[in-house]
Amino acid sequence: MSSVPYETTDGGELPRGAAGAAPRGASRWGDPLFRGLATACGLLVALCMFGLAAVLVTDSWESISTIGVRFFTTTSWAPSLDAYGALTSLAGTAVTTIVAMAIALPLAMVIAMLLTELVHPAVSRIVGTAIEMLAAIPSIIFGMFGMYVIVPLMQAHVVPWLTATPIGRLPFFGEGSQGGGFSLFTAGIVLAVMVLPFITAVSRDVLSMVPQVVKEAGYGMGSTTWEVMHKISFKHSASGIVGAGFIGLGRALGETMAVAFLVGGVYDRLPTSIFDPGTTIAATIANTFNEAGTSLHVSALIELGLALFVITMAFQLLAHAWLRRVRRVTGGRA
Numbered sequence: 001m002s003s004v005p006y007e008t009t010d011g012g013e014l015p016r017g018a019a020g021a022a023p024r025g026a027s028r029w030g031d032p033l034f035r036g037l038a039t040a041c042g043l044l045v046a047l048c049m050f051g052l053a054a055v056l057v058t059d060s061w062e063s064i065s066t067i068g069v070r071f072f073t074t075t076s077w078a079p080s081l082d083a084y085g086a087l088t089s090l091a092g093t094a095v096t097t098i099v100a101m102a103i104a105l106p107l108a109m110v111i112a113m114l115l116t117e118l119v120h121p122a123v124s125r126i127v128g129t130a131i132e133m134l135a136a137i138p139s140i141i142f143g144m145f146g147m148y149v150i151v152p153l154m155q156a157h158v159v160p161w162l163t164a165t166p167i168g169r170l171p172f173f174g175e176g177s178q179g180g181g182f183s184l185f186t187a188g189i190v191l192a193v194m195v196l197p198f199i200t201a202v203s204r205d206v207l208s209m210v211p212q213v214v215k216e217a218g219y220g221m222g223s224t225t226w227e228v229m230h231k232i233s234f235k236h237s238a239s240g241i242v243g244a245g246f247i248g249l250g251r252a253l254g255e256t257m258a259v260a261f262l263v264g265g266v267y268d269r270l271p272t273s274i275f276d277p278g279t280t281i282a283a284t285i286a287n288t289f290n291e292a293g294t295s296l297h298v299s300a301l302i303e304l305g306l307a308l309f310v311i312t313m314a315f316q317l318l319a320h321a322w323l324r325r326v327r328r329v330t331g332g333r334a
Contacts, residue, residue, distance in 0.1 A: 104192040174275075198251055239323045
């Protein structure tokens with residue numbers, strides 16, 4: 001073995017045995033290759049998104065140019081007359097999503113707190129795994145479960161009880177036209193069960209990353225468990241929890257099969273009650289696309305898809321803006 005020391009770039013010498021630690025020359029190709037591959041993958045994703053948007057705009061142009069703004073302000077949906085309006089679908093999408101998030105988000109937060117703060121780690125692993133398994137169940141199974149279990153339960157017990165209470169006298173909470181079985185509310189309940197594992201899993205992981213020493217400092221100052229979770233864990237994990245909520249929201253907006261089974265399939269009438277049947281954007285496309293007999297009908301359905309695409313992108317941009325604001329408020333800790 002040679003005992004000649006290696007020269008460094010500044011004219012100095014490396015000690016013997018330090019040759020392996022010396023930087024390699026400019027001929028190294030691994031980093032440039034990986035950088036180029038990563039850049040190409042990122043550009044491919046962006047290209048796919050813009051390509052999808054371009055296809056949706058192109059294929060829906062007949063509807064855009066023929067119907068115009070009336071497409072979003074009318075409830076008519078009569079393929080025999082080539083009259084199409086998206087207002088019923090938009091309203092149904094909004095109602096089912098609000099119901100799902102109003103149920104799933106608080107429940108997911110409570111479960112995440114339970115799994116990270118209040119139960120033994122072994123119990124936390126078992127319960128967490130069971131909740132995450134809900135995400136692996138196909139949506140059509142949820143739809144069938146809702147049809148044969150939730151719908152009869154809603155018709156026989158839940159809706160009659162709710163409408164008999166003071167809640168039934170509130171606007172938009174009166175008894176529906178079909179007894180509340182196949183309805184926006186039923187679809188929203190099943191949708192809540194479907195988005196629950198996504199919100200819970202992300203929230204649990206984010207809360208579990210809060211440094212233990214920070215929580216112990218809170219307990220050492222005399223804080224209760226609720227105060228530690230509320231003032232330390234939630235503030236430290238704010239951006240992650242917001243992100244979890246938007247993940248669930250995106251899933252709720254685009255869910256198709258389970259909602260199509262349960263929402264009722266009414267395309268031309270705005271609901272007057274949360275227990276009325278209706279439709280959503282995704283359910284309308286799924287239920288009627290095979291029956292589209294004219295080019296305008298197909299174009300109108302694709303315009304519905306374009307509307308859902310724009311709504312989803314808008315919520316993603318809102319999520320990023322909100323996350324930046326949360327990080328500024330929390331001093332970059334979240």
